Amino acid sequence: MQKFVRPNILALQPYISFRDTLSDGDYTLLDANENPFGTFNRYPDSTQKKLKQKLSEIKNVPSSQIALGNGSDELIDLIIKIFCEPKKDAIVVMNPSFAMYSFYATINENKIVTLDLDSNFQLQKDEFLNKTKDSKAKVLFLCSPNNPTGNSIDDLEFYIKNFNGIVVVDEAYIEFSNQKSIVEKLNEFENLIVLQTLSKARALAGLRIGMALSSEFIISLINKTKAPYNISEVNMRTALQELEKVDEYEKRLQEVLIQKNILKQAFENSSSIKKVYNSEANFFLVEVDNCEAFYEDLIQAKILCSKRFPAIPNALRINVGSAEENQKLIKILS
Structure with missing residues (x-):
């Protein structure tokens, strides 16, 4: 070496x-x-x-x-x-x-x-x-x-x-x-x-x-x-x-994974989102029709996500939040 x-x-x-x-x-x-x-x-x-x-x-x-x-x-x-x-x-x-x-x-x-x-x-x-x-x-x-x-x-x-x-x-x-x-x-x-x-x-x-x-x-x-x-x-x-705090860590991890599944289902059912990429992390990469407008709509709703376009066309990265945060996002999507 x-x-x-x-x-x-x-x-x-x-x-x-x-x-x-x-x-x-x-x-x-x-x-x-x-x-x-x-x-x-x-x-x-x-x-x-x-x-x-x-x-x-x-x-x-x-x-x-x-x-x-x-x-x-x-x-x-x-x-x-x-x-x-x-x-x-x-x-x-x-x-x-x-x-x-x-x-x-x-x-x-x-x-x-x-x-x-x-x-x-x-x-x-x-x-x-x-x-x-x-x-x-x-x-x-x-x-x-x-x-x-x-x-x-x-x-x-x-x-x-x-x-x-x-x-x-x-x-x-x-x-x-x-x-x-x-x-x-x-x-x-x-x-x-x-x-x-x-x-x-x-x-x-x-x-x-x-x-x-x-x-x-x-x-x-x-x-x-x-x-x-x-x-x-x-x-x-x-x-x-x-x-x-082992028990607390494991409980939090499981809650993130539960919320991840809820968020994934909401993304897949949303007409605003064209594609949800497979994720093994605590976030999703999603493809939408009009990325700039979609991003600005979330900003107006006081929700921050991560711009991944133009490096990845029409893509945003959205991480899994708490149940309350995820429901706020899902409400905006609907």
Whole structure:
């Protein structure tokens, strides 16, 4: 794996908080120029030990194979910086897919190789092999279930095996899907990074906590490249409390799935909506006759959805809300 890493990153000396290397003890803390007064006067644990241990139990992955980011966005940015030389290397993305992969590559001055999805929003294997063969691409981003289309990508293992570089599978919506997580293949593929988040099914978007799951080597690169205190003490503490509420999490997840079925039926019965694409996430991509007018009508009704046109003709992305929110939308549709 070292051949894929930028030499300056391999040689990078990480910032280490000596305090976080010590075992728990009653130390007088005069090392970090902190204010001795206040509720949040101390820096958070830069290694995020407690939160990683809890996530390790949930994901059945060793904590040494988990890195945490200020949202998955920070992890995407770090992955590109670790593996891609500016003005030299490229990343590979699906089209349409999550925009932030290309966003951070552009900031880092990397080229972007685009793989257009077919009419079923699937990758075409021949095009993938042809476009990546001599592209100088170092990182392939696969979003599954994909945003904004909602479908899972078929045969992920084919792309992991046939890409000469790092493969990032973004599973932000995996809890809503019937598909198995590719996390179970981590020990089989040393070039695999799986991104997951607490923002979606865990309903903790305001905490901005994303996670990368990979080999110990790749995780060590992310940990030494990230900002030392990238997740606040308040956010870590709150996440730990919320992760203990297993029954509440499962109840909420089931409610979202129930409301998803109600919304799907309403969309299919609506004369305003021409097509409802299959979704394994907590949203639907829908096709309507006059997208701009449809969107403006929803705005007038104080309902926000996501414009996906003109990139996807006549398409809007609408996520599943609460029962009250969904009924408001269904009333407007009728």
